[in-house]
Amino acid sequence: MASEKPILYSYFRSSCSWRVRIALALKGISYDQVPVNLIKDGGQQFSAEFKALNPMQQVPALQIDGITLSQSLAIINYLEETHPNPRLLPQDAKKRAQVRMIADHIASGIQPLQNLSVLKQMGEKKMEWAQNCITSGFQALEQILQHTAGRYCVGDEVSMADLCLVPQVANAERFKVDMRPYPTITRINKALLELEAFKISHPSRQPDTPLELRA
Amino acid sequence: MASEKPILYSYFRSSCSWRVRIALALKGISYDQVPVNLIKDGGQQFSAEFKALNPMQQVPALQIDGITLSQSLAIINYLEETHPNPRLLPQDAKKRAQVRMIADHIASGIQPLQNLSVLKQMGEKKMEWAQNCITSGFQALEQILQHTAGRYCVGDEVSMADLCLVPQVANAERFKVDMRPYPTITRINKALLELEAFKISHPSRQPDTPLELRA
Structure with missing residues (x-):
């Protein structure tokens, strides 16, 4: 499970999703993207299916190493710790x-x-x-x-x-x-x-x- | 400078200030507290004096080791890195x-x-x-x-x-x-x-x- 490709649940226009996409790109982590349309169907983030995945009913969410994370900075900190190069936090x-x-x-x-x-x-x-x-x-x-x-x-x-x-x-x-x-x-x-x-x-x-x- | 006692600018009722006070207490760091009344005088955080200290015009702000930090979680992360015991982040x-x-x-x-x-x-x-x-x-x-x-x-x-x-x-x-x-x-x-x-x-x-x- 842990070696599967990460899946990013995101919306093209969500600024928090974009933060995580930049981190994944900088660190050269390949991933699959599943779009969650925040407008369509009254907001697909409110579906029972997505809520089961992320109770916060927000994007981004990242399935990685067998867990599902949400909150963009928590995700980016996890990527920083597990893929330290290039670093996104200074040494000092x-x-x-x-x-x-x-x-x-x-x-x-x-x-x-x-x-x-x-x-x-x-x-x-x-x-x-x-x-x-x-x-x-x-x-x-x-x-x-x-x-x-x-x-x-x-x-x-x-x-x-x-x-x-x-x-x-x-x-x-x-x-x-x-x-x-x-x-x-x-x-x-x-x-x-x-x-x-x-x-x-x-x-x-x-x-x-x-x-x-x-x- | 770096060895002076930290100064916490805070307001008794601010929940973000409380977060930092807990971290300081858990880690046994002694500090001086300067109250910033968010209600009085139209909000003392908007004074020119406080704005010079913290452009975000919010509490908490912590003067420590010769720098002034704001944003409660950024402050707590700094304390975690400089005073690692007891730790506030799990090892895993x-x-x-x-x-x-x-x-x-x-x-x-x-x-x-x-x-x-x-x-x-x-x-x-x-x-x-x-x-x-x-x-x-x-x-x-x-x-x-x-x-x-x-x-x-x-x-x-x-x-x-x-x-x-x-x-x-x-x-x-x-x-x-x-x-x-x-x-x-x-x-x-x-x-x-x-x-x-x-x-x-x-x-x-x-x-x-x-x-x-x-x-």
Whole structure:
């Protein structure tokens, strides 16, 4: 069982799914992808079949080594520990802490507030709500990056923080957030998007990407 | 600098601050506490002075070893790496992944949605909103714990997951969530609250706890 190919349950547009796709690509782990459409049929993540697999009824979920994991950063930490090369956490403990701080700022402080399930309840205030969440999160992030960034979020090595940054910027663009106040975020995002692992994991290139959104 | 006593900026009632206080207590790290009142003066976390310290304008923040960290789980991971005893992550990689999955489910999937800053915008729907977020998160958590729990969230050792569980249950109680459907959560919470580290870090026993709420 443990040697079978991992299966990633994901949705092309889910930013948390994209984080995990980047990690799998960077680490050269081949996997099968099972699309879970968060819109169709009232949300396929709510089906009894998927709930049995992941009680959190969210993507991503990863079946690997005989277990099923959910929560993108927990999955990425597991991949980091079981496939340490290339590393996604710096060797220095203080830098590692900065990486985790940035990753958690996005994963706990920004993304959950502009998640599909929250926006559904916002009705016509949806767009404004999402913009406010992302804007206030990006103001803090821009300041933090001015202290930590090199070519990427923390120094010059790609880290877990970068895996969170790029999908969050894509969400900001979808919600038409004005990115001009965030030159550091913008610069790092652009540098990361040039990397192959970020390209092949992009929402525009997934098996479930609708034809009209394909790159 | 690095040998100075750590300073924790926290608020007695903040569930994320409590997580860090438990970690500090379990690991026997002595620290000074600076209260940041999230209500008074329109929120002291928004002051220019605090913003310079933590651009995220949130508690907790920990000054330690010459750096300032924020985001509770990033702080706890740093403490785990620099003060490994007693450990808060199991030795087995799969169990570690389960611990992180549960911690992230609470830290990214439940707490941010019932955070003070979100509730402020909900007006009179505040209570109902918080209850719905916690209820749907706890339904998933109860199911997950049925697979992972021993005496505590994952097996019989206290872990990062437990540091997230207890403060989240306290929030649930504040928002009058009916806990009867969650016997496993309730049982583990009770067992944890018997431990000294959870007692001394409790919101009812902090320097900034108002007199009428003191234990």
